[in-house]
Amino acid sequence: MPAQSKAQQKAAGAALAAKRGDAKVGDLKGASQQMYQSMTEKQLDDLASTKRKALPDKKD
Template identity: 70%
Template sequence: MPAKSKSQQKAAGAALSAKRGDTKKSELQGASRSMYESMSEKELDDMASTKRKGKPEHASSS
């Protein structure tokens, strides 16, 4: 599942870092914390590795 925005991609990257043990889970907040708890490492890797070109900073709420 590719990221729909740059901010979603950044949150996935932070959650992935915590899953791999590079950062502490306690440092996560908001979307990255819920992604950490609800997604597998493979899903996070897929979302974090999405190309950024053409992505909005935030996804539209539609």
């Protein structure tokens, strides 16, 4: 499942870093915290690995 916006891709990257232990879970806020709690590492990796070039800044 590819990310639908740059903001979603960035939030997934932050949640993925926390899942892997590279970032603190306590530093997560908003969407990234929800993603951390509800998604698997594989799902987060799929979202975070989406190429950003063609994505809008935010989803309408």
